[in-house]
Amino acid sequence: MSRAAVVAWNTFREAVRDRVLYNLVFFALLMFAAAILVGQISIQIEQIVIVTLGLSAISVIGLLMAVFIGVGLVSKEMDKRTLYALLAKPVRRWEFLLGKFGGLLLTLVVNTAAMAAGLFAALWYVKHPLERGDAVVLVAVYFILLKLALVVALALLFSCYTTPLLAILFTAGLYVAGLFVNEMRDLQSATMAPGMKAFLRWLSYLLPNFSNFDVMAAAAHGRAIPAMLAAQNTAYAALYCAIVLAAAATVFSRRNLK
Amino acid sequence: MSAPKMRPLLLGVVLVAGFAGVWRLQRGIDAQIVSLHQEQDELVLRSGPVLKLMSLEYAPLLADLYWTRTVQYYGSKNTRAEHQLDLLWPLLDITTTLDPNLLPAYRFGSTFLAEPAPRGAGMPEQAIEFLNRGIRANPDYWRLYQDLGFIYYFDMRDYGKASSAFLEGSKNPKALPWMKVLAARVSERGESRETSVFLWNEVYNSTSDAQLKKNALTHLRLLRGQEDCEQLDALAEEFGKRRGRRPDNVQDLVNAGLIPGAPVDPLGFVYVFDADGFAQLNPASPLAKDQPIYQRPM
Amino acid sequence: MAGASIEIENLTKDYPFGFLHLKKKRSLEGLTMTVEDGEVFGFLGPNGAGKSTTIKLLMGLIFPTAGTARILGKPISDIEMHRDIGYLPEQPYFYDYLTAAELLDYFARFFDLTAADRRERVERMLKKVGLETARKIQLRKYSKGMLQRVGLAQAILHDPKVVILDEPMSGLDPLGRREVRDIILELKRQGRTILFSTHILGDAEMLCDRVGVIVGGRLRGVGAPDEIVGVKAHGMEILFEYAGGGGEPSRLLSGATRTGNRYRLQVEEGELYATLEQLRGAGAKILSVTQVKASLEEYFMHLVEADRAQAAAVEVYGK
Numbered sequence: 001m002s003r004a005a006v007v008a009w010n011t012f013r014e015a016v017r018d019r020v021l022y023n024l025v026f027f028a029l030l031m032f033a034a035a036i037l038v039g040q041i042s043i044q045i046e047q048i049v050i051v052t053l054g055l056s057a058i059s060v061i062g063l064l065m066a067v068f069i070g071v072g073l074v075s076k077e078m079d080k081r082t083l084y085a086l087l088a089k090p091v092r093r094w095e096f097l098l099g100k101f102g103g104l105l106l107t108l109v110v111n112t113a114a115m116a117a118g119l120f121a122a123l124w125y126v127k128h129p130l131e132r133g134d135a136v137v138l139v140a141v142y143f144i145l146l147k148l149a150l151v152v153a154l155a156l157l158f159s160c161y162t163t164p165l166l167a168i169l170f171t172a173g174l175y176v177a178g179l180f181v182n183e184m185r186d187l188q189s190a191t192m193a194p195g196m197k198a199f200l201r202w203l204s205y206l207l208p209n210f211s212n213f214d215v216m217a218a219a220a221h222g223r224a225i226p227a228m229l230a231a232q233n234t235a236y237a238a239l240y241c242a243i244v245l246a247a248a249a250t251v252f253s254r255r256n257l258k
Numbered sequence: 259m260s261a262p263k264m265r266p267l268l269l270g271v272v273l274v275a276g277f278a279g280v281w282r283l284q285r286g287i288d289a290q291i292v293s294l295h296q297e298q299d300e301l302v303l304r305s306g307p308v309l310k311l312m313s314l315e316y317a318p319l320l321a322d323l324y325w326t327r328t329v330q331y332y333g334s335k336n337t338r339a340e341h342q343l344d345l346l347w348p349l350l351d352i353t354t355t356l357d358p359n360l361l362p363a364y365r366f367g368s369t370f371l372a373e374p375a376p377r378g379a380g381m382p383e384q385a386i387e388f389l390n391r392g393i394r395a396n397p398d399y400w401r402l403y404q405d406l407g408f409i410y411y412f413d414m415r416d417y418g419k420a421s422s423a424f425l426e427g428s429k430n431p432k433a434l435p436w437m438k439v440l441a442a443r444v445s446e447r448g449e450s451r452e453t454s455v456f457l458w459n460e461v462y463n464s465t466s467d468a469q470l471k472k473n474a475l476t477h478l479r480l481l482r483g484q485e486d487c488e489q490l491d492a493l494a495e496e497f498g499k500r501r502g503r504r505p506d507n508v509q510d511l512v513n514a515g516l517i518p519g520a521p522v523d524p525l526g527f528v529y530v531f532d533a534d535g536f537a538q539l540n541p542a543s544p545l546a547k548d549q550p551i552y553q554r555p556m
Numbered sequence: 557m558a559g560a561s562i563e564i565e566n567l568t569k570d571y572p573f574g575f576l577h578l579k580k581k582r583s584l585e586g587l588t589m590t591v592e593d594g595e596v597f598g599f600l601g602p603n604g605a606g607k608s609t610t611i612k613l614l615m616g617l618i619f620p621t622a623g624t625a626r627i628l629g630k631p632i633s634d635i636e637m638h639r640d641i642g643y644l645p646e647q648p649y650f651y652d653y654l655t656a657a658e659l660l661d662y663f664a665r666f667f668d669l670t671a672a673d674r675r676e677r678v679e680r681m682l683k684k685v686g687l688e689t690a691r692k693i694q695l696r697k698y699s700k701g702m703l704q705r706v707g708l709a710q711a712i713l714h715d716p717k718v719v720i721l722d723e724p725m726s727g728l729d730p731l732g733r734r735e736v737r738d739i740i741l742e743l744k745r746q747g748r749t750i751l752f753s754t755h756i757l758g759d760a761e762m763l764c765d766r767v768g769v770i771v772g773g774r775l776r777g778v779g780a781p782d783e784i785v786g787v788k789a790h791g792m793e794i795l796f797e798y799a800g801g802g803g804e805p806s807r808l809l810s811g812a813t814r815t816g817n818r819y820r821l822q823v824e825e826g827e828l829y830a831t832l833e834q835l836r837g838a839g840a841k842i843l844s845v846t847q848v849k850a851s852l853e854e855y856f857m858h859l860v861e862a863d864r865a866q867a868a869a870v871e872v873y874g875k
Contacts, residue, residue, distance in 0.1 A: 006665045010651070017653035038326065045322060045362055052319040059315070080649045085710060088615050088643035089666040092635050179314050214315040221359045256618040 003091045004098040011103020015069065016110075028115045031057040032122040046126045051220045054119035055140055062112055062148045063175070066104070070155025071167040073100040078257060087257075094249035101156055101245060108148050116141045133222045139230060140219035146237040147213040151175060153244040154208070160252045178210035208240055304348050306355025313356065321357030328353055328363070332370060332469065343379040346371060350388065354395075361399055364392035366467060368405050372413045374550040377473060382413035401464070403427025404437065408457060411444060421445035436460070455481055476548050479524040483539050486521060490529055490537035493517065504535025561718050561749035562591035562614070567623035569609055584609045585773045587623070591751050596744050598764035598781075599753035602860055606773040607753035608646055611722050615643050627718060639667060642711035646722040648703055652696035656687050656706050659695060660713055667714045681709040686735065700727040708739060719743055721752035725759055737763060757853050769856065772863040791824045793848050794831065798840040822848060 035053040040046065074097070077083040086096065119137065124130055154174055158167035184204040187197055212233055215225055303309055313320045328349040335343055350367040353360060370378040372385035389406045396402065407423035410416045421444040428437035436456075443453060455478065462474035490508070493516050498504045505511055508520045508529055520528050527543035539546040569584040584606040591597045599607045612618045614625055616632055630637040650659055660678040669677070682688045685705040690698070698706065704727060711719060724740075725733045740763055743750055754760055760767050761781045768778045797817050798809070812821035819840075823831045828845070835842060 003666055006662070010654075010662050013658075014651055014653050038322075045325060045360070048318075048360070049322045052316075052322050056316050056319045081645060081647070082650055084612075084615075084617060084645035085643065085648060085650065085663070085707065087617060088638060088641070088645075089663060090635055090638040091666050176314065180311075183311075211315065216315065217318045217357060217359065220318050220357075254619070257612070 004095040004102065007086075007091070007096055007099020008102035008106065011073070011100050012106045012110075015104065015107040025061075025111055025114055028057045028061050029118045032118045036122055036125060047123065048220045050119070050122050050126060051137055051140075052216060054115075054122065055137070055144065055216050055219060058112055058115045058119070058141060059144050059147075061115070062108055062144060063151060065108060065111065066148045066151040067155055067168055067171050067175075069104055069107070070152045071159045071164050071171065073104060073156055074159040074252070075164045075167065081258075083257060093253050097156065097160075097245065097249050097252055101152060101241075104152050105149055108152070109145060112141060112145055112148070133224070136215075136222060136225055137219045139225045140215045142230070143213040143215055143233060146233055147210055149241055150208055150210070150237055150244075153241040153248070157244050157248040157251070160248050160255065174208065175210060178208045179214075180211075181207050181209040182211055209236075212236060304352070306352045309352055310356055317356045321353050321360055324349060324353040324356060325360060325363055329366070329469070332366075343370070343375075346379045347381065347384055347388075354388075354391065358391075358395035361392075361396060361402075362467065364389060364396075364402055365405055365465070366470060368392075368409060369461075369470060369473065372409045373473070374413070377476070377548065382409055385409050385413070398430070398432075400427045400430035400433040400437070403430075403433075404460075407440070407444075408461075411449070411457065412454070415449065417444050417448040451481060451485060476545075479545055480549060483523050483545060486523065486529060487537040487539070490521065490531075494531065494535055494537060498535070505531055507531055559593050560590040561593050562597075562625070562627050562751060564589050564610070564614075564625045565623055567610065567613060567625055568621045569606075569613060569618065570621045583773050584613070587770075587775050589768055589775060589778055591749060593749055594744070594747050595765040596740065596750045596763055597752075598760035598767040599751065599770065600755065600757065600760055600767050600856065601753075601770035602755060605770045607755075607770055608722055609773075610770070611643075611720055611751075611753060614720060615641075639714070640716050641718045641720060642714065642716035644704075644707045644711040644719075644721040644724055647700075647726065648707035650695045650703065650706060653694055655692050655694055656682060656698075656709075657691040659706065660710055663710045664713055669714075677713055681713050684739070685709045701729065701732045704728055704732065704736075708736065712739075712743065716748070718749045718751070721750070723754055724752055725754060725756060733759070757856060769859060771859045772867070776859050791822055791848055792828050793846050794821045794823065794828075794835070795819070795843040795845075796821070796835055796840045797843060798835075798838065818843070 032050070032054055035050045036046075038049050038053065074083075077086075083096075087093065116138070119141075120130070120134075123134060123137070151171065155167060155171045158170045162170070181204045184200050184207075187200055189197070217223075218225055309320065310317050328346070331345060331349060332343070346367070350363060350371070353363045354367075357363075368385040368389045371388060372378060372380075372382040374380045386406065386409055389402055389409070393399075393402045393406070403423050403426050407420045407427065410420035410423055414420075421441045424437050424441035424444065427433050428435075428441060440453065440456070443450075447453070458474045458477045458481070462471055462478065465471055465474070490511070493511055494504050497511060497514055497516060500514065505514075508517070508531070511517050512520060522528050523539055523543055523545055525543050525545050527540040527545070529537050530540050532538055539549070565588050567584060567587040568582070570580040570582050572578070572580050583604075587606075587610060599610065601607045609618070613620050614627065614632055616635070616638075625632045627637055628640055654662065657678055660681060661674060664674045664677060679688075682691050685708055687702065687705055687709070690702060695703070695706070704724070708721075708724065711721065721740075724736050728736060737759065740750055740752070752763075764781060766778060766780055769776045796819055798819060799817050809819060812819035821831070832842065832845075
């Protein structure tokens with residue numbers, strides 16, 4: 001298990017040194033400045049704009065990182081053959097995968113934390129002091145992280161057996177599909193066959209439900225998020241990630257490298 | 259200069275000349291486009307639910323954007339002094355579909371939906387429906403009841419319903435005490451200037467939105483003008499009794515010793531008398547233009 | 557089998573290709589051989605013959621279609637066995653943003669070493685491959701030769717008993733190749749087993765105790781470089797200088813290869829002294845006399861040609 005941690009730390013270090021990430025974070029901070037500016041156009045919703053724009057930026061940038069870096073985690077190493085020397089060491093393939101996952105997750109946590117700090121700084125700037133109710137924004141950020149973990153796991157899975165381009169398309173596609181899971185569940189259609197409806201219902205439980213993590217409206221309006229939801233979402237994300245990672249490990253264990 | 263040294267200079271020239279040309283061209287294009295569209299603002303997608311679906315998880319952000327657009331739309335329409343404001347309702351509809359809890363949208367929107375031209379869209383029934391939607395989504399916000407009562411009182415002149423709205427809102431423990439008082443008073447007396455002034459004052463003091471404040475101030479001034487005109491009419495009556503005819507202008511009243519000096523409206527313009535001898539706002543006063551169209555003299 | 561570091565039995569690898577992966581290409585067929593403890597074994601063959609495939613199979617990077625292999629008595633599926641083997645991949649490439657020291661440290665962490673031990677080994681390795689001065693430079697700035705050296709360092713960092721190198725000399729200049737050769741010899745002196753693949757025959761001749769020749773996915777021969785070609789001496793070669801004049805030994809000259817005034821002439825061993833007399837009589841200056849052996853190269857080319865002919869025959873006759 002600690003061998004996975006070794007891979008994780010190296011993955012994190014490599015990501016941090018890749019300057020692209022700094023540009024993204026800088027962009028995010030720019031967003032916050034913009035949010036403050038936009039909020040001034042309509043003074044009453046300054047706070048709302050900062051929270052929604054900030055959370056959106058954190059979410060979008062996090063997703064970009066999760067998809068693009070996640071997809072490259074395995075395929076880049078396979079392409080460039082850095083994997084060869086590594087797998088010659090006494091490390092199991094699943095340990096390698098777990099380490100990659102952990103490393104990218106760590107990177108995302110650090111980046112998200114940096115951006116969240118920027119968000120709170122912007123919030124403080126328009127309404128000092130901050131109230132206890134503003135902590136709900138932190139919960140929203142945490143939910144975004146849960147969502148990102150799930151996306152990374154998916155990207156990793158696809159990265160194990162298909163080309164980077166396809167992996168990106170599949171991952172992005174699953175993400176979008178996962179946002180409409182609730183609509184799929186209670187589909188209102190007079191013309192659809194009941195068998196089809198049943199199939200879609202069943203499918204809706206199978207697909208990753210990303211709308212579970214959508215609490216931006218609540219955070220923007222300062223409504224409290226129940227702790228039970230946080231616990232359940234954490235468990236959901238952990239379980240789903242475990243399933244996906246197990247599948248990835250199985251696929252990767254039997255894969256012939258080039 | 260040798261060729262390599264000239265290159266940066268050449269680039270500088272290209273950039274400057276190029277962008278100058280671009281700027282010129284853009285001005286030309288802008289002029290063309292203006293003549294092409296009568297309405298510069300078009301709302302391509304009017305369906306709130308569709309937009310909500312398309313916004314994935316970023317609906318609140320999109321709501322903010324549409325809200326900003328709504329405020330800008332109202333502001334620019336107003337300054338351009340055109341009276342239609344027909345995009346106001348669609349914009350408000352979309353904004354509140356994307357984020358049903360955007361309270362400023364309901365307050366701002368209901369006011370300017372209900373206001374008659376030139377300051378609003380003149381759709382009070384729509385405003386009421388809009389407020390009811392807002393109350394359903396935000397049952398805890400008592401000010402929406404205030405706004406509802408407002409519209410019934412001013413625009414619909416339905417004092418029974420106005421009173422009910424104020425009463426309903428007063429049940430919220432966070433409501434200010436005057437809601438209950440007002441409910442009773444409106445129920446008893448219906449419309450009165452005192453009530454009207456109070457309501458507009460309340461709006462003026464409780465909102466931080468510049469447009470709403472300006473609107474409230476205008477209304478207060480108009481009410482002031484009305485009051486002044488009524489007093490002037492009473493004096494004109496008196497004048498008529500004494501002189502056998504109604505006054506031509508306020509100077510007549512001054513000369514008759516009925517008033518010490520020429521009274522002016524809140525913007526400083528002297529009141530005038532119309533052909534029938536009734537006092538009214540000076541047509542030169544900006545306040546006159548702010549009067550609702552149906553209140554203006556023919 | 558006692559004394560065998562690497563035992564390979566009937567190792568076979570098919571690659572599926574084509575639409576829906578229905579067709580198969582057999583890149584390795586029934587390989588059976590052993591590498592003894594402490595020997596330097598060279599894997600020879602043209603490009604695409606199956607050398608890299610075999611090594612990747614041994615390292616668990618790809619999985620066999622049939623057959624088994626054991627290293628140090630453990631099956632190749634046993635990951636723990638990797639503690640005792642070092643591997644240098646073909647044309648190595650490492651993480652762009654790490655430095656050489658960091659890379660070695662990273663790899664070293666997979667073995668149970670103390671931090672101090674790790675540091676010491678990393679230093680030692682960097683020195684050994686001549687990269688101490690470049691240790692803090694990120695690998696993306698390294699030249700090919702430097703990458704090869706880092707690769708070698710990470711292969712032997714953990715003191716492995718068996719070292720497997722895939723084309724270790726590729727991309728190196730003569731100085732670099734000399735250094736690698738020296739390192740291989742040193743490893744041999746330390747009693748390690750070394751298996752390396754190459755298509756440069758001269759290196760194999762110089763370094764290997766035994767070679768195995770693979771052509772077209774099949775092992776064609778195994779043995780000491782001398783044995784494998786058979787010491788079929790083809791006679792002697794005389795190098796001489798002749799500027800003309802004296803009794804013209806035209807018959808001899810016509811059979812010789814000429815460069816300016818120098819001539820190379822091959823004669824049967826029995827005729828050597830007679831020919832030398834003749835040349836001396838003609839006033840030629842004898843520069844050297846050497847024994848001509850069938851070279852590894854000839855043996856090699858012979859095998860490749862035979863294989864190609866067979867492949868062509870299969871195509872024509874569709875067997």
